[in-house]
Every structure is written in C-alpha cells, then in structure tokens.
Amino acid sequence: MNEPIVEARNVSKTLGTGAAKVKALKHIDLSLEGGKLTVLMGPSGSGKTTLLSVLGCMLAPSEGTVRICGSSTDGASRERLAKIRRDHIGFVFQSFHLFPTLTAAENIRLALDVRGERGARARTRAREVLTRVGLPHKIKAFPRDLSGGEQQRVAIGRAIVAEPSVILADEPTAALDGENGQAVMGILSAIAKEQNRAVLVVTHDTRLIGFADRILRIEDGALQPEEPNRSNVYQIRSSA
Amino acid sequence: MSLVFTLASRNLFQDRLRFVATLIGIVFSVVLVMVQMGLYFGFGRMVTTMIDHAPADLWIVAKGAKSFEDLSLLDMQTRDKVLTINGVAGVTPVVIGFADWRLPEGSMTPVFVVGSDLKDDGLKPWHLVAGSLQALTPPGAVAVDRTYFDRLGVSGVGSTAEIRGHQVKVAAVTDGIRSFTTTPYVFTNLDYAGAYIGLPANKVSHFLVRLKPGADLDHVRQEIQSAVSGVQVLTPDQFKQKSRNYWLFGTGAGMALFAGALLGVIVGTVIVAQTLYSSTKDHLYEFATLRAIGCSNRYIYTVIILQALLNAVIGFLLAAIIGFAVVEFTARSALPIVISNDLMFGLFGLTVVMCIASALVAITRVVRTDPVMVMSR
Numbered sequence: 111m112n113e114p115i116v117e118a119r120n121v122s123k124t125l126g127t128g129a130a131k132v133k134a135l136k137h138i139d140l141s142l143e144g145g146k147l148t149v150l151m152g153p154s155g156s157g158k159t160t161l162l163s164v165l166g167c168m169l170a171p172s173e174g175t176v177r178i179c180g181s182s183t184d185g186a187s188r189e190r191l192a193k194i195r196r197d198h199i200g201f202v203f204q205s206f207h208l209f210p211t212l213t214a215a216e217n218i219r220l221a222l223d224v225r226g227e228r229g230a231r232a233r234t235r236a237r238e239v240l241t242r243v244g245l246p247h248k249i250k251a252f253p254r255d256l257s258g259g260e261q262q263r264v265a266i267g268r269a270i271v272a273e274p275s276v277i278l279a280d281e282p283t284a285a286l287d288g289e290n291g292q293a294v295m296g297i298l299s300a301i302a303k304e305q306n307r308a309v310l311v312v313t314h315d316t317r318l319i320g321f322a323d324r325i326l327r328i329e330d331g332a333l334q335p336e337e338p339n340r341s342n343v344y345q346i347r348s349s350a
Numbered sequence: 351m352s353l354v355f356t357l358a359s360r361n362l363f364q365d366r367l368r369f370v371a372t373l374i375g376i377v378f379s380v381v382l383v384m385v386q387m388g389l390y391f392g393f394g395r396m397v398t399t400m401i402d403h404a405p406a407d408l409w410i411v412a413k414g415a416k417s418f419e420d421l422s423l424l425d426m427q428t429r430d431k432v433l434t435i436n437g438v439a440g441v442t443p444v445v446i447g448f449a450d451w452r453l454p455e456g457s458m459t460p461v462f463v464v465g466s467d468l469k470d471d472g473l474k475p476w477h478l479v480a481g482s483l484q485a486l487t488p489p490g491a492v493a494v495d496r497t498y499f500d501r502l503g504v505s506g507v508g509s510t511a512e513i514r515g516h517q518v519k520v521a522a523v524t525d526g527i528r529s530f531t532t533t534p535y536v537f538t539n540l541d542y543a544g545a546y547i548g549l550p551a552n553k554v555s556h557f558l559v560r561l562k563p564g565a566d567l568d569h570v571r572q573e574i575q576s577a578v579s580g581v582q583v584l585t586p587d588q589f590k591q592k593s594r595n596y597w598l599f600g601t602g603a604g605m606a607l608f609a610g611a612l613l614g615v616i617v618g619t620v621i622v623a624q625t626l627y628s629s630t631k632d633h634l635y636e637f638a639t640l641r642a643i644g645c646s647n648r649y650i651y652t653v654i655i656l657q658a659l660l661n662a663v664i665g666f667l668l669a670a671i672i673g674f675a676v677v678e679f680t681a682r683s684a685l686p687i688v689i690s691n692d693l694m695f696g697l698f699g700l701t702v703v704m705c706i707a708s709a710l711v712a713i714t715r716v717v718r719t720d721p722v723m724v725m726s727r
C-alpha cells in the first residue's frame with residue numbers, strides 16, 4: 111500500500127487565550143496520499159485554515175502528531191519546521207503573497223533560491239514552470255501587471271517548482287472568477303496526477319468539486335465521515 | 351546570483367523617499383564624524399609642526415614643560431655641560447615667546463617669536479617663497495608667513511615694523527606656517543630674539559641636541575638627564591606625543607572632538623535603525639511568506655543585512671566625496687582637516703558596523719514574526 115505523505119493522528123488545536131480560547135481542531139485523523147487531489151470544505155470558522163496550517167507545519171498541534179513523509183514534527187524547533195516545509199511542502203495562499211518587487215519568473219525562482227538552487231538551471235526550471243502554468247509570455251512581468259488569475263498561477267508555480275511531495279492550497283480560487291478558478295483547479299489536479307503529489311485544496315466553491323478525487327468536510331473543528339465522491343475515486347478504489 | 355541581493359536592493363530602492371532619508375542620515379553622520387576626527391588629526395598634526403621641522407635627535411626642555419609652546423626657561427650654560435657628553439655633536443638653543451608687534455601705522459598685535467640659529471642647525475623657517483635664510487642674519491631681520499600679511503601690516507620682503515621698540519624688517523616670507531593659536535609666528539635670529547621677547551640674559555627655552563653618527567640615542571639621553579638637573583630629555587616622538595596630549599586632552603579640545611564624533615555615530619545609527627526597521631515592518635508579510643515557504647532564518651538575515659550594507663556603501667561613498675571637498679576647502683585654513691587613508695578605512699568600518707547594528711534591530715522584529723500570519727490574510 112502507498113505510504114501516506116501527510117499523516118495526522120488525533121490532532122487537536124486550541125487557539126487564543128483566556129476568554130477568546132477556541133478549540134479550532136478536534137481529534138483529527140487524516141492521511142493524504144500521492145496522486146490525489148483532496149478538497150476540504152466546511153463553513154466559515156470551521157477550522158479549515160487551522161488544519162492546513164497544522165498539516166503544513168506552520169502551527170504545532172496542541173495534541174496529537176503530524177508526520178510528513180514518515181518523519182514526526184513533534185517538538186521540532188522553528189528552524190527545523192522551516193526545513194520540513196522547505197523539503198516537502200508547497201503552499202498556495204488565498205491572497206497569493208507574491209513579492210511585488212520580483213518578476214513572475216523571479217517569484218518562482220525564489221522557491222528554488224531559498225533551497226540553495228541557483229544559476230542557469232534554476233532560471234530554466236522557473237521558465238519551464240511558468241510555461242506549465244500557462245504564462246510563458248509573462249517571465250518579466252511584475253505582480254502588479256498580472257491579473258488575479260495570473261498571479262495565482264505564478265503562486266502555484268512557486269509552490270510546485272521545487273517539487274514538494276505535498277501541496278496545500280487555502281482557497282486558491284476565492285479571489286478569482288469562475289473561469290480562472292477552473293483553470294487553477296485544473297492545474298492543481300493535473301499536478302497531483304502527473305507527478306504523484308498529495309494536493310489538498312480548501313474551497314467554498316461547489317462548482318470545483320468535479321476536480322476532487324476525495325472530499326473532506328469539516329464542521330466545528332471535527333472531520334465528518336467521508337462519503338465517496340461520485341467522480342473517479344470510486345473507480346480507483348474498487349479496481350484496487 | 352542569489353535573489354537575496356535582488357530582494358535587498360529592490361526593497362531598498364523601491365521606497366525612494368525612505369532610501370534618500372537613510373542616505374542623508376548616513377552622510378550627515380559620517381561627514382560629522384569625518385570632520386571631527388579630521389579636525390582631531392589636523393589639530394594633532396598642527397601642534398607638533400615646530401617639532402616636526404626642527405633638526406633634533408633629542409630635545410632638552412624645562413622639567414614641567416608640556417608642549418613646544420611652554421614658556422619655562424633653561425640656563426644657557428647647560429649647553430656647555432651637554433657638549434661635553436660623549437656622542438653629542440651639537441647643541442642649539444631655541445627661544446620662544448610672545449611679543450607685541452607694532453604695525454607701521456601704530457596699532458599692536460601679538461606675535462609668537464621663534465628665535466634660533468639660522469645659519470645651520472637651528473629651527474629655521476621652511477617653505478620660503480621670498481627672501482632667503484641668509485638674509486635673516488643682520489639685526490632686525492625677520493621671517494613671517496604671507497597668510498598674516500594683513501594682520502602684521504606688511505606687504506612682503508622689505509616691509510618694516512617694530513617689536514619692543516626694536517625696528518624689524520621682513521627679510522623672508524614663508525607660505526603655510528600657520529599657528530593653531532592664530533597668533534602669527536615670527537622667525538628671527540637667536541641673537542636678537544631674546545630682546546624682542548624680553549628674556550633675561552643667558553636664558554633660553556629649549557635645546558636641540560644632535561648626536562654623532564653611531565651614538566646610542568638612549569644612552570646619550572640618560573647621560574644628559576643625569577648630568578643636568580631640572581630638565582626633561584625627550585626624543586622628537588616623545589615630545590610630539592607630550593604636546594599632542596597637552597593640547598588635545600589637557601585642554602579638553604580632543605574630548606570635545608571625540609564627543610562630537612560619538613554624537614555623529616549615535617545619530618547615524620538611530621536614523622539607519624529607524625528607517626531599516628520601518629522598511630522591514632512594511633515588508634513583514636514578505637518576510638513571513640519567505641518563512642512560510644520554508645526559508646531559513648539565515649536567508650532572511652542576509653536580506654536585511656545586505657540592505658544595511660548597501661545603505662552603508664552608498665552612504666559612505668557620498669560622504670567620502672563630501673569629505674574630500676571639505677579637505678580641499680580647509681587645506682589652506684588655520685586648521686586644515688586631515689583625513690588619512692587609515693581614517694577613511696576606519697570610517698568605512700564604522701559605517702558598516704553602524705548599519706549592521708541597525709540591521710540587528712530590524713532582525714529582532716522579523717524573528718518575532720510568525721509565518722502563520724500569511725495564512726490568515
């Protein structure tokens with residue numbers, strides 16, 4: 111059987127202090143495998159972003175363990191967590207968080223640069239990825255000259271260029287119109303399949319469910335029992 | 351090339367106004383430090399100018415004398431005693447002192463008379479631009495600097511004036527022998543100097559001692575010291591050091607200059623720290639994003655420190671240009687600002703340290719940033 115890339119066991123997370131204390135995650139058990147795009151849905155405030163932050167090693171769980179590619183994040187220092195993110199995780203944020211002073215190609219190359227990959231190969235690689243997300247003509251464009259959809263595609267490029275095992279995207283289509291949303295989901299889904307990555311996407315948009323291999327629902331910090339998606343998950347499961 | 355440099359330079363140049371403010375801060379501070387230290391070294395050089403130009407292996411000065419300008423007196427007979435000491439080739443007296451110079455039209459101005467043997471081994475005027483040393487032999491012949499022509503009411507060789515009722519005549523003119531006390535120097539022959547200053551007979555100010563070739567300087571120095579009481583026997587370097595100590599620290603002038611320089615450093619550091627901090631705060635989401643995508647702290651520190659270094663290098667270059675202009679401008683003034691290569695290197699080091707210290711303040715802000723903030727916006 112496929113070893114899960116991300117594994118959460120009995121994860122709980124309490125946020126805030128004193129009267130503002132919120133149990134944002136309650137006893138979450140979850141595994142993400144390569145080759146699948148998982149969609150995480152749930153009402154506002156249900157804990158989606160918190161779950162993504164914990165799985166992405168940006169927040170330490172209050173209880174339970176998170177394992178990335180087999181290694182536990184228990185008690186890891188901030189620097190060690192940064193290294194785990196660097197080695198294994200690609201992020202796509204709702205508000206893109208591109209660097210305004212860097213061009214599209216440089217924004218993508220940045221993900222290689224922080225990993226110490228520089229020079230001509232990094233440049234070529236950034237250009238390939240820009241082509242992969244459909245923006246080969248925007249190499250020298252700055253974020254301010256790109257549309258929201260284009261910016262999010264650059265952000266996806268940044269998330270995938272270093273070939274992480276898992277890609278976590280928090281409402282990557284929320285700031286985009288329907289057409290751009292479809293395009294972005296299409297790219298994420300293709301990356302999961304072609305490169306055997308685990309992709310987890312938070313979305314509110316039910317029109318995007320068609321891209322999902324698996325759908326998770328979270329309510330009030332707790333994952334709901336899964337129902338097989340009508341799409342291809344069922345066939346993959348039954349043929350295995 | 352790493353994107354660290356790209357990020358740092360674009361962060362810096364993107365906000366022009368802040369960048370200009372930072373540079374003004376650095377330039378102001380570095381120029382202030384440069385001028386203060388330049389004055390310090392200029393003053394330090396100026397107070398030893400007579401010692402620098404005296405042909406002496408050793409100086410004999412009065413016991414309590416702290417500088418060349420000290421007016422304590424020595425007995426002329428000391429000379430004969432010193433001449434008997436093995437290794438001594440010659441002993442030349444020097445007399446110094448203040449005198450009133452009466453201008454041809456009758457008004458008076460103080461001058462500082464330096465009298466010595468002008469034929470061979472004395473403290474002779476230098477940088478002659480008119481007249482000659484030979485012309486200073488007759489009674490009443492003096493050398494003055496052309497900077498002080500107006501003050502002394504003379505116009506060149508041949509002009510006359512009066513000191514203590516003695517008629518004097520300008521027989522040589524120097525260029526650039528300026529006094530930090532602003533009292534003009536008047537060089538004259540030893541034989542008449544005493545009368546101008548009003549010295550008792552057989553009294554002099556200092557002795558210049560020349561040694562025979564191969565004589566042991568330290569040995570001779572001790573011999574003289576034990577043979578003559580009530581004097582100090584100093585090498586030129588020791589005497590210069592003593593003079594500098596007296597004028598720079600005995601009078602507090604040096605401390606004032608250092609305090610000014612310190613102020614410059616503090617002001618510069620505060621300005622750079624302030625602008626770098628606010629720049630870092632403006633780019634906090636970017637630093638948090640860097641952290642979120644897994645970049646190491648070192649990478650982030652490098653970006654901030656590079657920003658600081660770019661500030662330092664550009665600011666220093668501008669300050670250096672202004673510094674050279676100041677040096678040019680003051681070169682012919684009473685107190686030239688002296689900026690040596692060592693001082694330049696030191697200042698560059700100081701600028702870098704100042705900027706990096708400022709960067710540390712910004713770094714503490716970034717260290718406190720939690721990358722998870724990028725998830726919730």
Ligand SMILES: Nc1ncnc2c1ncn2[C@@H]1O[C@H](COP(=O)(O)OP(=O)(O)OP(=O)(O)O)[C@@H](O)[C@H]1O
Binds near residue numbers: 152153155159160
């Ligand atoms: N820093 C915090 N301190 C206290 N409570 C917090 C903090 N961050 C989030 N919460 C709370 O935790 C719960 C889960 O928040 P989270 O952001 O994960 O929800 P979400 O599902 O992503 O919502 P949305 O769809 O609006 O983005 C919410 O009740 C929220 O108010």
Ligand SMILES: [Mg+2]
Binds near residue numbers: 159160280
């Ligand atoms: Mg959210």
